[in-house]
Amino acid sequence: MAKDTAASLQNDVIYSIFVRNHTKEGTFRSVIPDLPRIRALGVDVIWLMPIHPIGEVNRKGSLGSPYAIKDYRGINPEYGTMEDFRALVDAIHEHGMKVIIDVVYNHTSPDAVLKSQHPEYYYRKPDGSFGNHVGDWTDIIDLDYSNQALWKYQIDTLKMWASIVDGFRCDVASFVPLAFWKKARKAVAAINPNCIWLAESVSQSFAEAFYETGVQSVRDRELFEAFDIEYEYDIHEAMEQYLHGETTIGHYLALTNLEEYLYEPNYNKLRFLENHDQPRIASRVKSTEDMKNLLALIYFLKGTALLYAGQEGSYKKQTSLFDKDLISFDQGEDLSSWIQMLGRIKKSYLEPEDRYFAEWNNKKDIVVLSRRGIRHKVGIFSLKSQKGKVHVPLTDGKYKNLLTGKEMTVANGQVTCNGKPMILVKP
Numbered sequence: 001m002a003k004d005t006a007a008s009l010q011n012d013v014i015y016s017i018f019v020r021n022h023t024k025e026g027t028f029r030s031v032i033p034d035l036p037r038i039r040a041l042g043v044d045v046i047w048l049m050p051i052h053p054i055g056e057v058n059r060k061g062s063l064g065s066p067y068a069i070k071d072y073r074g075i076n077p078e079y080g081t082m083e084d085f086r087a088l089v090d091a092i093h094e095h096g097m098k099v100i101i102d103v104v105y106n107h108t109s110p111d112a113v114l115k116s117q118h119p120e121y122y123y124r125k126p127d128g129s130f131g132n133h134v135g136d137w138t139d140i141i142d143l144d145y146s147n148q149a150l151w152k153y154q155i156d157t158l159k160m161w162a163s164i165v166d167g168f169r170c171d172v173a174s175f176v177p178l179a180f181w182k183k184a185r186k187a188v189a190a191i192n193p194n195c196i197w198l199a200e201s202v203s204q205s206f207a208e209a210f211y212e213t214g215v216q217s218v219r220d221r222e223l224f225e226a227f228d229i230e231y232e233y234d235i236h237e238a239m240e241q242y243l244h245g246e247t248t249i250g251h252y253l254a255l256t257n258l259e260e261y262l263y264e265p266n267y268n269k270l271r272f273l274e275n276h277d278q279p280r281i282a283s284r285v286k287s288t289e290d291m292k293n294l295l296a297l298i299y300f301l302k303g304t305a306l307l308y309a310g311q312e313g314s315y316k317k318q319t320s321l322f323d324k325d326l327i328s329f330d331q332g333e334d335l336s337s338w339i340q341m342l343g344r345i346k347k348s349y350l351e352p353e354d355r356y357f358a359e360w361n362n363k364k365d366i367v368v369l370s371r372r373g374i375r376h377k378v379g380i381f382s383l384k385s386q387k388g389k390v391h392v393p394l395t396d397g398k399y400k401n402l403l404t405g406k407e408m409t410v411a412n413g414q415v416t417c418n419g420k421p422m423i424l425v426k427p
Contacts (some may be wrong), residue, residue, distance in 0.1 A: 002185065002197070005228040007352040009196065010268050012044040013343050014100075016045065018276060019079050020063065021325050022309055026089040028080040039426040040097045041312060041336060042343025046092055047194065048171050048275065050102040051085060053078055054107020058139045066102070067171060068109040068139040070156045082098060089164060098166035100196055105154055106172045106181075107132055107140040107184025113151070115141070121150040133213040145177050153178070155187050156200050162188045172208045173227065174202045174217035181226035198270065198304075199227040203237050220311060221263060232269040235259065243284050249365055249383060260356050268352075271298045272306035276321065282314040287420060288333045289385040295335065296403070297420035299342040300369050300379040302356050335369050345402050345423060349377055359393070366390055366417060378424045385419040392424070397404025399424040 015038055023030040028051075039048065052067035053074045060068070063078070075082050092099045092147050103253065108114055109131065112119060123142040125131040132142040143150060157169065173181065181197075188195050202210075207217040220234045235255035241247040259269065273281040274292055285291050299305050310319070314332025319325045350371035359368045365383040370376070378392050378399075394410045400410050402423040410414055415424070 001044065002228055004189075004193075005268070006194070006205060007266055009228055009304055010266075010302060010352040011304075011347045011350060013042050013346070014045045014047050014198075014270070014308060015041065016047045016049065016275060016306060016308045016319050017283060018309065018319065018321075018327075019051065019076075021319050021327050023185040024326060026324065026420050027079065028084040030315040031088055032091045034093045035097070039097055039159070041307065041339050042190075042347070043097060043167070043307070045098045045100060045143045048102065050076075050104055051079060055111045056140065057109060057111040059109075060139050060321075061320065063323055065139055065321045066110075067104050067321070068107075069104050070109045070111060070277065072108075072111045072154075073160060076111075086164065088304065097220075098196065100167035100169050100198065101161060101165050102171055103145065103158070103168040106160065107137070107142045107176045110141050111287065112141075118149070118153070121147050121153070130198060133215050133322060139226070145180055150233070151180055155184050158184055158188050162192040162195055166192070167193070169198040169200065170227070171200050171254050172202060173223060174197035174213060176218075176219075177250065178218045178222050178226060181223075185226050185380075196229070197227045198229045199223050199231065201230045202234050202425075203233040206233075211376075222351055226265065229268045230271050232259075232271060232303065234269075240278075244361075248360075248362040249332065249367060250362045253360050253367060257360050260302070266335065266352060267302075269303035270306050271301045271303045272308070273298055274308050274311055275306060276308065276319065277316050280316050281311065283316040283318075288314070288335075290383060291335070292331075292338055293381045293383050293385065293421045296342060296379065296423070297337065297369070297381040297383070298356060299346050300350070300371070300377075300381075300423065302350075302354065302371075305343075305346065307339065313338055349375065349423075350403065350427065354426065357393075359391075361390070364388060368392055375425055378413065380417055380419070380422040380424070382417055382419050387419045388417055389415045390416045394424065400427045 053076050054064040055068045055070040055072040075085055089099050122130055123144045130141040132140055176346050201220050229305045238252035238255055242252055310327040313329040313337050353371040354371040357370045365387045366382040369379040380390055392411055392415050396410050399408050
């Protein structure tokens with residue numbers, strides 16, 4: 001882990017906003033009235049997906065992907081002006097939250113300002129033309145970090161934004177050299193010593209696909225030298241397979257146990273059920289109770305929790321990155337109060353220093369997670385809302401269920417699960 005990573009980040013909740021689709025207006029200022037509601041969810045950090053101008057060459061859809069950036073130092077005029085952006089940042093701060101912005105440093109749009117000014121900063125295909133290593137990313141071209149002058153430009157850009165925002169979510173960070181990120185972190189610390197660094201690391205299958213093109217990805221353990229938080233993509237494919245019915249929940253949980261011994265004690269993985277690259281969880285589960293169990297599981301795991309705007313309203317549609325596709329916050333079950341409670345428990349009871357261990361019953365899809373710190377906390381999550389007796393690593397006696405406030409009895413090492421999630425602690 002980065003030596004100055006704040007342990008408190010483990011108990012934070014990040015809320016992801018795609019400005020274009022968050023409101024009818026799709027502007028920075030139109031997000032401001034929604035901030036009190038977002039803060040009430042227990043959100044600590046707002047992550048704004050890319051705020052920069054979007055390229056026009058090879059644009060996908062009518063408006064283009066925000067990840068095909070034309071100017072790293074500019075503001076997307078569809079969202080407003082720099083003054084409008086600063087007004088949103090100020091409002092986020094006034095509501096007691098921090099703001100991080102997307103940093104997309106692996107590639108730019110083909111018509112980027114940087115390409116016209118410094119074509120030598122770009123990767124070239126064997127025939128000498130500009131291109132990228134991922135065939136279906138047809139709206140971008142890759143940068144070439146063997147050019148040290150590119151490092152200076154990118155770091156100067158980060159320093160500029162670090163004087164305004166509180167941190168960065170770094171897109172496909174695994175494909176940018178680790179040495180660059182370490183140098184960037186050190187330089188930015190002079191501007192903002194409390195800067196938050198979140199890495200979108202990559203899954204094994206994605207890294208393998210890149211390897212076939214001659215590109216090697218930075219390993220997750222190495223990325224922690226420069227970043228405070230990493231995506232849990234090292235194990236998330238197992239969760240995807242479980243949701244598809246291709247494996248058991250035990251496969252995923254065994255990997256969470258492995259993380260506990262693989263990484264440094266203060267490791268921080270971003271825990272999520274959905275994001276802008278993944279299907280909405282509400283479209284993948286059968287009932288609200290199943291979704292509540294999954295949410296409680298994600299919040300109980302060690303690491304920062306991520307909410308994708310609309311998740312609190314059980315929104316089912318995967319939002320388009322390329323066109324106007326307004327999110328609805330009221331088409332499904334409202335989980336706001338549930339998310340608020342999970343956030344309070346995360347902040348009040350779960351300690352970054354906890355020792356974590358998972359057990360499970362694959363036949364009933366019931367999960368038992370143990371976190372031992374100053375207090376022993378045990379979470380029981382019935383992912384298919386099944387009922388029954390569950391073995392728990394607790395001595396017999398009375399325990400408080402933090403999710404209901406009611407007393408539960410552990411007898412003969414077992415507790416009765418009614419299909420709803422439980423988090424047990426000694427009263």
